Amino acid sequence: MNNLLNCDYMFKKFSLFLLLIILAVISLGTVSAAANNTIQYSNVNHSQNIASTTNSLVITAVDPKKGSINVAINKTIKIKFNQPVKFKTGWIVFRKDGKLTSFYKSINSEILTIKPVAQMRKGSIYSIVLHTNSISNNNGSGVAYFSTSFATAINIDIINHATGGDITKNTLLYGYIQKTVLSNDIISKAKIGTPIITFGDGNGPRVLIVAGVHGNELPAPAAAMKLINYLNGKHVHGTVYIIPFAIPYSIAHKTRYWHGQDPNRIANIAGSPTNIIVNLAKKFRVMALGDFHSSIQGGVPGKDSALCTMIPMYSSYRIASYIAKYSGSSLIADKIAGKAYPGALEDVTNLNRIPAVTCEVLANHNTLSMNRINKSYKQMWGLLKYLGIE
Ligand SMILES: [Zn+2]
Numbered sequence: 001m002n003n004l005l006n007c008d009y010m011f012k013k014f015s016l017f018l019l020l021i022i023l024a025v026i027s028l029g030t031v032s033a034a035a036n037n038t039i040q041y042s043n044v045n046h047s048q049n050i051a052s053t054t055n056s057l058v059i060t061a062v063d064p065k066k067g068s069i070n071v072a073i074n075k076t077i078k079i080k081f082n083q084p085v086k087f088k089t090g091w092i093v094f095r096k097d098g099k100l101t102s103f104y105k106s107i108n109s110e111i112l113t114i115k116p117v118a119q120m121r122k123g124s125i126y127s128i129v130l131h132t133n134s135i136s137n138n139n140g141s142g143v144a145y146f147s148t149s150f151a152t153a154i155n156i157d158i159i160n161h162a163t164g165g166d167i168t169k170n171t172l173l174y175g176y177i178q179k180t181v182l183s184n185d186i187i188s189k190a191k192i193g194t195p196i197i198t199f200g201d202g203n204g205p206r207v208l209i210v211a212g213v214h215g216n217e218l219p220a221p222a223a224a225m226k227l228i229n230y231l232n233g234k235h236v237h238g239t240v241y242i243i244p245f246a247i248p249y250s251i252a253h254k255t256r257y258w259h260g261q262d263p264n265r266i267a268n269i270a271g272s273p274t275n276i277i278v279n280l281a282k283k284f285r286v287m288a289l290g291d292f293h294s295s296i297q298g299g300v301p302g303k304d305s306a307l308c309t310m311i312p313m314y315s316s317y318r319i320a321s322y323i324a325k326y327s328g329s330s331l332i333a334d335k336i337a338g339k340a341y342p343g344a345l346e347d348v349t350n351l352n353r354i355p356a357v358t359c360e361v362l363a364n365h366n367t368l369s370m371n372r373i374n375k376s377y378k379q380m381w382g383l384l385k386y387l388g389i390e
Contacts, residue, residue: 090134165252204238215250323382
């Protein structure tokens with residue numbers, strides 16, 4: 001019995017060996033034939049190349065596309081493969097701003113669907129990782145490591161409904177604003193009031209950037225829009241609030257005044273546009289406020305500068321020093337907030353014990369150039385860098 005079995009076993013083993021040799025010879029022949037075809041006919045027929053690799057599982061499409069911005073917060077994510085798939089053993093990971101977040105997953109033929117359990121948050125970066133072998137085809141052949149990420153649409157709120165204006169009417173400014181989905185959204189909302197754009201979730205260092213308090217000073221609003229479009233889709237280390245058009249009405253009408261008053265002298269009057277901004281800075285508990293302006297030739301200060309006071313918030317002096325150095329601007333430090341410019345946004349904010357600075361770039365009223373925008377932009381970055389946000 002044993003011998004017979006043994007003999008049978010040996011025979012089977014030998015047959016298997018023969019079979020393997022035959023298969024090896026056949027496949028070698030196929031490979032060399034395929035190689036020949038490739039060399040001789042590669043310009044004529046690419047399908048033979050593709051046909052020889054279609055057995056491997058690959059991703060053919062991702063929606064939203066990798067690196068997308070302005071993605072709707074109710075979006076369902078779909079990953080399409082080149083053949084029907086099923087779940088295998090590896091992990092699938094879904095993250096919001098780097099932190100694990102829960103999701104539902106399902107497969108319909110060649111499409112993997114990922115649906116966040118909670119609605120996605122505006123202004124966040126979401127990422128998906130398919131670890132090796134998390135998904136396989138019906139033969140058990142697994143997917144290779146894959147990762148993708150996208151950004152949801154930025155949050156835009158209106159902080160003051162009395163100030164709305166059509167920014168597109170200021171053709172000089174509008175001409176310098178990058179025409180993006182986000183820009184259009186902000187400009188459209190500015191028609192009903194003062195828009196504020198938020199990057200980050202309120203954690204980390206928080207900063208408020210203000211531009212357009214004076215509607216005839218154009219470099220800062222253009223720089224703020226440049227910054228907004230730059231930050232869109234990027235992970236921000238902290239929270240950046242940006243008001244690109246403090247008084248859209250004034251920008252649309254190319255004037256520095258608001259109801260006959262200088263808006264940068266009435267921040268201490270309840271309900272004024274700048275007073276609303278001071279209260280917002282308090283509500284958000286920002287660590288610093290930067291108010292960005294421009295100054296005419298021969299005016300005060302009449303040069304690229306960072307202005308601050310030392311009392312009561314000495315840190316505003318440190319911030320202005322940093323910005324001045326970083327952006328190549330002059331440092332102008334007054335001693336006590338509210339003395340030289342009572343009612344200025346910077347002064348009233350400092351008196352409310354939030355460090356605040358004013359930045360000026362040299363530019364005549366209702367004029368604009370790339371050079372002046374970039375100087376204002378650099379001053380804004382000085383503020384962000386001081387706070388460790390980049
Ligand atoms: Zn100004």
